[in-house]
Amino acid sequence: MPEPVQYITLTVPDGEIIGYAWADATQIGLVDRPASSSSAYKAGIAWFSRMQDARQRGLTPAGVIALFSHEPGAGPVTEAPDLETIKELARVVTPADDQRLLDQLVPRGHPAWRELAEAFDALTDADREVEWSGGRPQPDGSHHVPYPVYSKPLERAVRALTEVGAVTPEHRWMDNRLPDVPADGGLMDPADAVRAATAVVRGERFSEGRIARAAKDGLLDAVAASLRAWSATPAAAPAPSTASTAVPVTTGPAPSAASAPTLCRYCGGSPAVDVAFRAHLGLLVFLRFRRMDGPVCRMCGLGLHRGFTTYTLCWGWWSPLSLVLFGPLTLVRNVLAARKVERLADPGPGIAGRRFDPGLPLHRRPLAYVALVPVAWVLCLIAAVVCGGG
Numbered sequence: 001m002p003e004p005v006q007y008i009t010l011t012v013p014d015g016e017i018i019g020y021a022w023a024d025a026t027q028i029g030l031v032d033r034p035a036s037s038s039s040a041y042k043a044g045i046a047w048f049s050r051m052q053d054a055r056q057r058g059l060t061p062a063g064v065i066a067l068f069s070h071e072p073g074a075g076p077v078t079e080a081p082d083l084e085t086i087k088e089l090a091r092v093v094t095p096a097d098d099q100r101l102l103d104q105l106v107p108r109g110h111p112a113w114r115e116l117a118e119a120f121d122a123l124t125d126a127d128r129e130v131e132w133s134g135g136r137p138q139p140d141g142s143h144h145v146p147y148p149v150y151s152k153p154l155e156r157a158v159r160a161l162t163e164v165g166a167v168t169p170e171h172r173w174m175d176n177r178l179p180d181v182p183a184d185g186g187l188m189d190p191a192d193a194v195r196a197a198t199a200v201v202r203g204e205r206f207s208e209g210r211i212a213r214a215a216k217d218g219l220l221d222a223v224a225a226s227l228r229a230w231s232a233t234p235a236a237a238p239a240p241s242t243a244s245t246a247v248p249v250t251t252g253p254a255p256s257a258a259s260a261p262t263l264c265r266y267c268g269g270s271p272a273v274d275v276a277f278r279a280h281l282g283l284l285v286f287l288r289f290r291r292m293d294g295p296v297c298r299m300c301g302l303g304l305h306r307g308f309t310t311y312t313l314c315w316g317w318w319s320p321l322s323l324v325l326f327g328p329l330t331l332v333r334n335v336l337a338a339r340k341v342e343r344l345a346d347p348g349p350g351i352a353g354r355r356f357d358p359g360l361p362l363h364r365r366p367l368a369y370v371a372l373v374p375v376a377w378v379l380c381l382i383a384a385v386v387c388g389g390g
C-alpha cells in the first residue's frame with residue numbers, strides 16, 4: 001500500500017533542481033535527479049547530511065522537512081501520493097540538462113573535430129570486431145581474466161571522443177540508462193551522444209568490453225555520427241548561462257538579468273516556457289475565443305492546458321466554422337504548447353500568486369468525451385457518402 005509522502009524541492013541558486021527531500025511517517029530521504037549537474041548533485045549531498053543531523057537531534061521526519069522548507073533554495077512542503085511519484089519527477093530531463101552536456105564539447109571548428117572525423121572514417125569492420133585474449137589456463141596453472149584487445153585505429157577513435165569533450169564527469173553514467181542506437185537509422189540526439197560516449201568510455205574502466213560491445217552493435221558509430229553532425233551545424237545563440245559571463249558582474253546578491261531564469265507569470269516558479277493556451281466555444285452563430293499567455297511553469301501550463309482543452313472538446317464544435325476550423329485548430333495549438341510545457345522540469349518554489357492545479361488528465365474528464373459526438377457524426381456522414389457513392 002503506497003503511503004503519501006511530504007517533500008520539498010531543492011534548487012541551486014541558478015534555478016537547477018537538485019532533487020526532492022521527502023519524509024514519511026518514519027524516515028527522511030533524498031531523491032536526486034540523475035540528469036543533474038555534478039555541482040547540483042554535490043549540493044544535494046550537503047543538504048541531506050544536514051537533514052540527517054537534524055533528524056538525529058530528535059526532530060520528526062515531517063519536522064525536518066518543515067524546518068528545511070524555510071531555507072533559501074527549498075520549496076514549500078508539498079504532498080505526493082507516494083514515493084514513486086517523486087521518483088518520476090526526478091527522472092525529468094530538461095533542455096538545460098541537455099545543453100549542459102553540449103557545453104562540455106570543444107567549440108565547433110576546433111581541430112579535435114577533424115581528428116574525430118578522420119579517426120572514425122579510418123575504422124574498418126575488423127576494428128569493430130574486437131578479439132578477446134586471456135582466459136586460458138597458464139603454464140603455472142593460474143587463469144587470466146579474459147580481456148578485449150583493441151586495435152590501434154579503434155583506440156584512436158575512442159581517444160578522439162575524449163578529445164572533443166564527449167566524455168565528461170557532468171554525465172553521471174552510473175545513475176542513467178545507456179542511450180539506445182536509433183532503431184530507424186536516424187541521428188542520435190547530440191546530448192544523448194555525449195551520454196553514451198561517457199558511459200561507454202568511463203564504463204570500460206569498471207567493466208572491460210563495453211567499448212567492444214559499442215563498436216560491434218553500432219553505438220559507437222551512432223555517437224560519432226551525431227557529434228559530427230552537431231559540430232557541422234552553425235552554433236545557436238549562446239545559452240543564457242554563457243551569455244551572462246559577458247555581462248559586467250554587479251556586486252551584491254541580486255542575480256544579473258541575463259542569468260535570471262524565465263519565471264511563470266502566474267506563480268513565479270521556474271523553469272517556465274513562453275507559450276499560450278486557448279479555448280474556443282462555437283454555438284450556431286455565437287463564437288467565443290479565449291487565450292491565456294505565458295510564460296508558464298509545468299504545473300500552471302498543464303492546468304491551463306487541461307482546463308482549456310476540456311472546455312474546447314466540449315463546446316468547440318457546435319457551429320459550422322467551429323467544427324471544421326476553430327475547434328481542431330484550438331486543440332492542435334494547445335497540444336503543441338502542452339508538449340513544450342511537459343518537457344519542463346517541475347517548477348521550483350513559486351514566489352508570486354497561486355499555482356494552477358493540473359488536476360485530472362484529459363481522459364478522466366467526462367466533458368472531454370462530448371467531442372465524440374461530432375466525431376461520430378462526421379464518421380457517419382463519411383460512411384453515408386461512401387456507401388451512397390458505391
Ligand SMILES: [Zn+2]
Nearest residue numbers: 264267297300
Ligand atoms: Zn506556475
